[in-house]
Amino acid sequence: MSLAETDDGPIRVGVIGGRGRMGAEVCRAVEAAADLELAAVVDQGDSLSALVDAGTQVAVDFTHPGVVLDGIRFCVEQGIHAVVGTSGLDELRLSTIRGWLEPRPELGVLIAPNFAIGAVLTMRFAEIAARYFESAEVIELHHPRKADAPSGTADHTARAIAAARRTAGLGPAPDATTQEAAGARGASVDDVRVHSVRLAGLVAHQEVLFGTEGETLTLRHDSLDRTSFMPGVLLAVRKVSGLPGLTVGIEGLLEL
Ligand SMILES: NC(=O)C1=CN([C@@H]2O[C@H](COP(=O)(O)OP(=O)(O)OC[C@H]3O[C@@H](n4cnc5c(N)ncnc54)[C@H](OP(=O)(O)O)[C@@H]3O)[C@@H](O)[C@H]2O)C=CC1
Numbered sequence: 001m002s003l004a005e006t007d008d009g010p011i012r013v014g015v016i017g018g019r020g021r022m023g024a025e026v027c028r029a030v031e032a033a034a035d036l037e038l039a040a041v042v043d044q045g046d047s048l049s050a051l052v053d054a055g056t057q058v059a060v061d062f063t064h065p066g067v068v069l070d071g072i073r074f075c076v077e078q079g080i081h082a083v084v085g086t087s088g089l090d091e092l093r094l095s096t097i098r099g100w101l102e103p104r105p106e107l108g109v110l111i112a113p114n115f116a117i118g119a120v121l122t123m124r125f126a127e128i129a130a131r132y133f134e135s136a137e138v139i140e141l142h143h144p145r146k147a148d149a150p151s152g153t154a155d156h157t158a159r160a161i162a163a164a165r166r167t168a169g170l171g172p173a174p175d176a177t178t179q180e181a182a183g184a185r186g187a188s189v190d191d192v193r194v195h196s197v198r199l200a201g202l203v204a205h206q207e208v209l210f211g212t213e214g215e216t217l218t219l220r221h222d223s224l225d226r227t228s229f230m231p232g233v234l235l236a237v238r239k240v241s242g243l244p245g246l247t248v249g250i251e252g253l254l255e256l
């Protein structure tokens, strides 16, 4: 039996980055779920082979953009399904992962920029709203220990807005700025401005601002605690073995 096959017992879950902020929360959530078993916890300095030794069927990765590909590649080579929350997986990296999966059509890798239901809905609402407004900007706000900027969620949101604007035939958002302090207008992600705030006391938050003649629309989501991500992570863990290939986002699992 390959590691990814189930024997109708609890799903054996391994957590990569299991001593980090998200990884530790995932370990607690898995331990509290009757249909899941925490089989292995791997962190910096540990060998990924512990996942295999423990008979891991689904690995969950919350590590760092610099190492996430190593974990995914290892899982695919070892026949372990993977659920990945780590940010920094751009289109180029996604196509590399698709290439690794080609010889393993039975395996599932699910990557989500954000597992919180409110964040998933915010991205969907933003995509719907985008074509009705001349202007759109994204502000993401996070805890100061976050390694990357902008956040994966903001990057995904901005690209979804940009795609919807293109489909609607909208041109660039109006902006007459000719003089600015470096960074004052944020980063340009697919021509959508994204502003990153890092502030002690915050967890993970995002505002999407839309504006047109005489009105604005603001979408805001707040993850006040990392437990907000757990229902989405556990849903992905339960479903990934039935989703062969690469899946991006949990929208499909929520039937949005
Ligand atoms: N998709 C989503 O819903 C969410 C995604 N995230 C993303 O998840 C990632 C992790 O975030 P967070 O938990 O806050 O970060 P942390 O830094 O708290 O956790 C990452 C953990 O991974 C460990 N690690 C580093 N390298 C390796 C390696 N090669 N093998 C195994 N473990 C390793 C780190 O160890 P050490 O500290 O020693 O380096 C650390 O314990 C980020 O990319 C973040 O953006 C976060 C929240 C929600």
Ligand SMILES: O=C(O)C1=N[C@H](C(=O)O)C[C@H](O)C1
Pocket: 087, 113, 114, 142, 146, 147, 150, 151, 152, 153, 154, 203, 204, 205
């Ligand atoms: O690092 C975090 O904390 C988070 N990272 C993800 C991202 O980069 O979008 C998801 C969420 O914003 C929390």
